Amino acid sequence: MRAPVNTAASGSAPSLAEQAYLAIRDRLVMLEIPPGSPINEDRLSGELEFGRTPVREALKRLEKERLVVAFPRRGTFATDVHISDLAYISEVRRTIEPMSAAAAAERATAADRDTLAGLRERLAVAGETDSTAELLRMDLAAHRAVYRCVHNPFLEDTLLTYDNLATRIWGVFLPRLSGVAGHVGEHVPLLTKIIDGDSGAAAELALRHVTGFENAIRALI
Structure with missing residues (x-):
């Protein structure tokens, strides 16, 4: 089920990519997605009720923040905690x-x-x-x-x-x-x-x- 999100500071509703980012980010931060575990885009899309495009955009942003890492031909994973x-x-x-x-x-x-x-x-x-x-x-x-x-x-x-x-x-x-x-x-x-x-x-x-x-x-x- 899609998690509730905060309204943007400007008062306008966040984009789907922003909503997906916030939901996935907090799952990673709270270790609900364990460190080192693979990220299944289809499963996340289904659980959060977002399309794959917002989820992919969110994951790209999360990679820049060192919360996920993508490997060619292997997929995307939650980063390990060192x-x-x-x-x-x-x-x-x-x-x-x-x-x-x-x-x-x-x-x-x-x-x-x-x-x-x-x-x-x-x-x-x-x-x-x-x-x-x-x-x-x-x-x-x-x-x-x-x-x-x-x-x-x-x-x-x-x-x-x-x-x-x-x-x-x-x-x-x-x-x-x-x-x-x-x-x-x-x-x-x-x-x-x-x-x-x-x-x-x-x-x-x-x-x-x-x-x-x-x-x-x-x-x-």
Whole structure:
């Protein structure tokens, strides 16, 4: 069944290729399509109720984002998750995440701040769920909400790309991680600082969050 999609920022409905991209992207990020597994275009088209053309366009875009890889005469596969990539991904995120949090605090509209406040309420009770998949979705929702407040489509695309890659690493190690709810709960003070317009504190909390994620994964290696 076709998954629901968000309305584009402009208010116009996303194209079929965009809808297919969003649906397949999140299956990959959430590891519902396991790393290294083959991508069956016909099956995806049927499950998501899209034609093959939107699915193919989506896969081409996902290949550029390192979520899938295509091999001549072999087909398309979900990329493997390599822990060796953690250092590279974290190096980028330590730079852009604090910058984006500060920009969000400065640029968020009144509507943005209302959205963040509602999300903050849901995150405040993150510890009440036993579902690691739900915690992972909440973490994604928090990051993506902050990125939208930056109001810079080029920076937002970059932030999403690296957060998606980091989330796949987290998903692989999630069964062995402790304190996941606490990690997700770290977004509560971050969202508060963005809502309050405190760019300096928001940047500091974002850096602490990214660094904490990297350290938690490294502790398991």
